[in-house]
Amino acid sequence: MMEFLATCAFGIEAILKREIQQLKFTVTRSSNGKVFFSGDIKTMMMANIHLRTAERIFMVLGEKKVLSYDQLFDFIKTLKLKPIVSEYGQYNIQAKSVKSKLFSPRDIQSIVNKALIENLKAAYKVSVFEESKEKYAFLLDLQKDQALFLLDTSGAALHKRGYRINQGEAPLKETLASALVQLSFFDASRTLYDPFCGAGTIVIEAAMIAKNIAPGLNRSFAFLHFPWIDKTVYQSVKKAAYKNIIMESSARLYASDIDPKLMRYAEENATEAGVEDIIDFQVADFKIREYGKDYGIIITNPPYGERLETTKDAEVLYKDFGLLMKKHPSYSYYVISSYPGVEGIFKQKADRTRVLFNGKIKTRYYQYYGPKPE
């Protein structure tokens, strides 16, 4: 049994935890932006391929309280790293320190590097290291003096699914878009709209959930370069994921945006993700587009004012959105925005509000639960 760490944006740990449990893995602990779980190498592969809200999957190589550089050196030098880390790798070490006695990432990095080389020299009884194409990216994460030594198994961050060939100026991260959908009442029986869809991230993520398409099927991972990986296990995990795709989904999703160029991007991205068959694309102002039958769900990311519009335009836009909410009282509304005073402008208090980070921008996710469908 090994321990793994899935990292995520602050505020979505509970969603990530639920996803890990749905894969039938055991969550061992969680804290800000981190969910730990246990399992084997297949677990690690599945986590990379299936988790929709994780940013990266790390293998936990060791953990210890360290208060001095000597203690840090000893911790890394005495870890059992063979056979996970081979003697022929290219080693990249990153360091992070929060509220800890050792606070200089540079110094931590350099000590870890020295200790790692000593460790591997002794373990493999070699004195010179040949570099090869096996890349190992390590992270020494120090929080309140507790050091975690981690091996990155993902490579490029997991929000990079591989389908977004084009994007507009203010795209949501795919992982955050998926969290927004998973925080809503969306399922294949409810019609979903995103009337400010931009490059289509929210509807594409929702459609991937509706069709049960694993987010990592279209990309590569760092673990594929580790020499001890059994590629047949990886192929079987992928094969099982392909088998579970729902080819004929009854879900219907509606994406629109006022910008024709972005609508084209959204369509191209959806095609790349294999979900264009269940999404309707339309160039339209959100005020005049058609909204269909009752109990629809609107999940959307309107302009924040900061990046795309003047403040006055944004105020009018949010007022108009409030009018739309009045017009369709059986709908549920989920709006992510950093624009101040959104509930006041809508003249409706949200049933729940969460603070979420869209990259570095602090946003709020306003959740208005409509009535239950009859």
Ligand SMILES: C[S@@+](CC[C@H](N)C(=O)[O-])C[C@H]1O[C@@H](n2cnc3c(N)ncnc32)[C@H](O)[C@@H]1O
């Ligand atoms: C924050 S962006 C959405 C980004 C999107 N979530 C993504 O991941 O690409 C806001 C979008 O609202 C669109 N927009 C602005 N005013 C609009 C209006 N009146 N009706 C419809 N779309 C509008 C912009 O073209 C822009 O694409």
